[in-house]
Amino acid sequence: MVTAGSASSETATPITPPEPGVALRGNRSFRAYWADEAVTLAGTSVHGIALPVVAVLELDASPSQVSLLAAAETVPAFVLALPAGVAGDRCPKKRIMIGTDLAAAAVVAVVPVCWAAEVQSVPVLYAVAPLLGALTVLHQAASIAIVPEIVDRSHMHPANARIAGAFSLADMTGTYGGTLVVGLVGAVRAPWGNAASYLISAWCASRIRPSSRVRQQAAVRPGGVVVAIREGVGYVMRDPIQRPLVLSLAGHAYADGIVTTYVAYTLLTRLDSGSTGLGLVMGVTAAGGLAGAVLATRLVDRYGPARVMLAGFLAYALCGVPLLVARPGPVWLGVIALAGAVRTAAAVAAGTTQRSLRQQLCPPELRSRAQQTSVWLVTGVRPAAALSAGGIAAGVSVHAALLVGTALYLVPAGLLWSSPVRRLPAMPTPAPTPAHAPAKDDVHVR
Structure with a gap:
């Protein structure tokens, strides 16, 4: 799924914004980008259904093997996060996006x-998972950073909103599509659909x-990047608001x-959901993200950021209880799916609130490094x-x-309750930038 705050912390020289005055509807590059990301996520959702089904039902993977497979999928995001950001800044982003899509298809x-050659095994999945994870990290580093190069600054906010909405929709439809594909052709053939999505x-x-390029100026002194990273981490760990927000996320x-390591495993084994039931639960769960995105701003305006974040975390915990007490049967699958939708809505509402809060409170020259500190800890x-x-x-x-995990x-x-965040009655309003002194990063503060 795409996140904010992936810009490099190195000095950048912005050039004239792309396609000034062109509405998003008439921006061909943005439409192509929107389709690229939506199709990629839909294909990834198919893969998310097929891979656990192959591992658990076709290869009889044990709980420890499922755990290792889950770890293999997440390690690249932590190891390659910072190098991928450097690559996205120094190499043509469009070329990275195309290259990673083609490599991911392969x-x-x-x-x-491997299944056709009768050599499929759990170790093969161990190899596929981290490779695909690494390519995803590289792709996202480039795709997030390319948006300012294809969208006029005046349209950045609506562009990001459309991207987020597209991701939630693609995640939901891709999950249902993945369930359909797995049901029609089988889990071992379903990755062909994912490969086709990457080619598209x-x-x-x-x-x-x-229509514009951002040239990064390399650091002059050795160790400059390390010093900059330390500065960002130090700011987050010292700030009384940033620290609890980031640590709560971690x-x-x-x-x-x-x-989540054992959600699919539990549904497929103890609850006997089958691939169709698994896809139903995942699809309904993803649909909750749309509701959370729509309601987040209204909830914050009415109740304040502290209450929204606290309620979001508490609701997320409570909605995990049905999986603990469920028994096999369609009624319980429906309860788990509904609880999953509510917890996703709560997560999106709380997540967008804390992200906006951190961005508004963070000094402009530290925003990227502060965000990367959060990403590094979470991954x-x-x-x-x-x-x-x-x-x-x-x-x-x-x-x-x-x-x-639920506890x-x-x-x-x-x-959050024991920190100053609990006393925030409303979202902070940043001070306006003087007209005679442009912002350091050449971005208007809204």
Whole structure:
């Protein structure tokens, strides 16, 4: 799924904004970009249905193997986050997007090819997962950074809104499409559809025509990048508002990593949902994101950011209970799906609120580094969470891992409650930039 704050912390020289005055509807490059990202995410959703079905039902993967597979998918996001950002700044972004799409199509095709050759195994999935994860990191680093090169500054906000809406919609439709594909052709052949989506995405990316370029100036002194990273991390860890926000996100990611490791496994085994039931739960869960995106601003205006974030974290924890007590049957699958939609809506509302809060409070010259500190921490705890889930499942049971993860969902709410964030009655309003002194990063403060 696309996030804000991926810009490099190095000095950039902005050139004239692209296609000034052109509405998004008439911006061909933006339409191509929108289609590229939506098709990619829809294909990834198909893969998200097929891979656990192949591992659990076709290859009889054990709980520990499922845990290792989940860890393999998340490690590249942590290891390659910063290098991918450098690559996205120094290399043509359009070329990176096309190259990663083509490479991803080849990687996902390995699963059906190996099955046809009768050499499919769990270790093959161990190889596919991190490779696809690495390509996804590189693609996102370029695709996020290319938006200012294809959209006029006056249209940046509506562009990002449309992108976020497209992602939620593509995630939902891709999940249902993945369920249909898996049901019609089987889990081992379904990755062909994902490969086709990457090829279509590459063609869409080739239609993008960036009309401006941002040239990065390399650091002069050795170790300058390290010093800049330390400055960003130090700011986040010292600030009384940024610190609890970022740590609550990291804590939530750790708890969620434990639970999500065995959600599909539990649905397929203990609850006997089958691939159709799994797809139904995932699709309804994704649909909640649309509601959260629509309601977030209204909720903050009425109740304030602190209450929205606290309520979001608490609702997320409570909505994990049905999975713990469910029994096989369609009624319980419906309850789990509905709870999943509510928890996704809560997560989106709380997530967009904290992101906006951090961006408005952070000094302009530190925004990118502060955001990357959050990304680094969140992605760093996910592999540890998957391995922790495997350890708990091996030592006790899968149900015990789900119980521990659900209980840990309450930790982020406790962090925010005990911090100054709890006393924020409304979103802060940044001071306007004087007309005679443009902002340092040449961006208008709204």
